[in-house]
Amino acid sequence: MESPAFDLAFEPAYxxxxxxxxxxxxxxxENPGPFTFYGTNSYIVGASSVAVIDPGPEDEAHYRALxxxxxxxxxxxxxxxxxxxxxxxxxxxxxxxTGAVTVGQGPHRPARPLRDGExxxxxxxxxxxxxxxxALGDGETLSGDGWALTSVPTPGHTxxxxxxxxxxxxxxxxxxxxMAWSTSIVAPPDGSMADYMASLERLIERQDGLLLPGxxxxxxxxxxxxxxxxxxxLGRERAIVERIRAGDRQIAEMxxxxxxxxxxxxxxxxxLSVLAHIEDLVERGEIAAxxxxxxxxxxxLL
Numbered sequence: 001m002e003s004p005a006f007d008l009a010f011e012p013a014y015x016x017x018x019x020x021x022x023x024x025x026x027x028x029x030e031n032p033g034p035f036t037f038y039g040t041n042s043y044i045v046g047a048s049s050v051a052v053i054d055p056g057p058e059d060e061a062h063y064r065a066l067x068x069x070x071x072x073x074x075x076x077x078x079x080x081x082x083x084x085x086x087x088x089x090x091x092x093x094x095x096x097x098t099g100a101v102t103v104g105q106g107p108h109r110p111a112r113p114l115r116d117g118e119x120x121x122x123x124x125x126x127x128x129x130x131x132x133x134x135a136l137g138d139g140e141t142l143s144g145d146g147w148a149l150t151s152v153p154t155p156g157h158t159x160x161x162x163x164x165x166x167x168x169x170x171x172x173x174x175x176x177x178x179m180a181w182s183t184s185i186v187a188p189p190d191g192s193m194a195d196y197m198a199s200l201e202r203l204i205e206r207q208d209g210l211l212l213p214g215x216x217x218x219x220x221x222x223x224x225x226x227x228x229x230x231x232x233x234l235g236r237e238r239a240i241v242e243r244i245r246a247g248d249r250q251i252a253e254m255x256x257x258x259x260x261x262x263x264x265x266x267x268x269x270x271x272l273s274v275l276a277h278i279e280d281l282v283e284r285g286e287i288a289a290x291x292x293x294x295x296x297x298x299x300x301l302l
Contacts, residue, residue: 004228007180010217012038015061017069020218021171021210023047023146027069029062031086034266037181037215040086043173044069045166049145051077052100053164053173054214055090063093075100076144081175081214082161083108083127091130103142104132105153105162111192115292121272122190141167149173154203156196157184163203170209174219178203178226181216183233187272193233193280200230237277241301244287249298251275271295 012028020026025044032038042062043053050073056062075098080088083104091102108126120126136142136151143149148167154177155161164173176184177199186196204226211219219225236258243254251274259270275295281287289297 003183004225004232006182007217010038010181014039015065017044017065020212021169024166024171024212025069026212027062027065029056029059029086031057031059031062035185035269036086037179039215041212041214041216042066042090043212045149046145046147047073049074049076051075051079051142051144051147051149052094053079053149054081054087054175055094057086058089058093063090066090066094067097070098074098074145077142077149078102079149079164079173080104080130080132081163081173081177082158083130084122084125084158084176085127086125087175087214088127088130101133102130103134103136104130105151105160106135107131107160109159110189111155111159111195112189114189115294118189118294120189121268122187126190136162143167152202152206154199156186156192156199158190159192159195161199165206165208172203172206172208172211172222173213174203174211175214178211178219178222178229179213179216180211180219180225183229185269185273186276187269188276188279191276193276194283196276197230197233197280200226200233204230233277236273237281240274240277240281241286244299244301249300251278251295251297251299 014030017025017027027042029039040056042056045051078091078100138153141150150165152163154163157176211222239258248254251271255267255271279293282293
């Protein structure tokens, strides 16, 4: 299956603030991994009085790098795109050091309740302690010295995921919803494919000129990239339906076929992505399960 034109060229420049747009700097935490690429991007927006977006994981070196970059400047707001442990935990230390208020869509919550016997595979990745001082609603704006950021809720990767639009600049901080280097993980029960696709459609309609994501480099041509992401997800959905039509009945069988060129170490995450698609397909009445959709359920076409 053809993927969008992902950009893997990225220099993390650990420990340094890198200008990525006028009045916007990026500092990348050194927490590389299969889901974080080179690490989590924190952004500083403004000049003498600034906002920090996604302070990152509880990491001493990253904290020192942020404080060094912020030296001599007032930090008024700390924005958090979502409550995964690679994005929000350092907000607590940064707030204690600066007195800034924390801002987000809300505390961590799943997209749906756990079903009987179900275990949340990403529970340890969730920052359940973060509760923003300001829960910014859809379209609400906070401003500072030379900047204004508006909340654009984008649930899907997590239920409380939000992007932030830099007003007057055609820039959107897209968190983990849209990244240049890879697709976003959508894993139930924290994530929802139906929500993700609706959020993707919303960004397509916005027509922002530059996306600054939570991992990796900038998305410099958002219009084409977002449409390619949508096509990729719809293609994955069709592949699942075709595997069921071909006789596959369980997710493990589908993953082996659909992700045959993917590192087997990532098949667990792939299975959760397939489950997210299947939950959406069941809800839309295109396939049926022998019970609630799950990794172990049996599926058939309707």
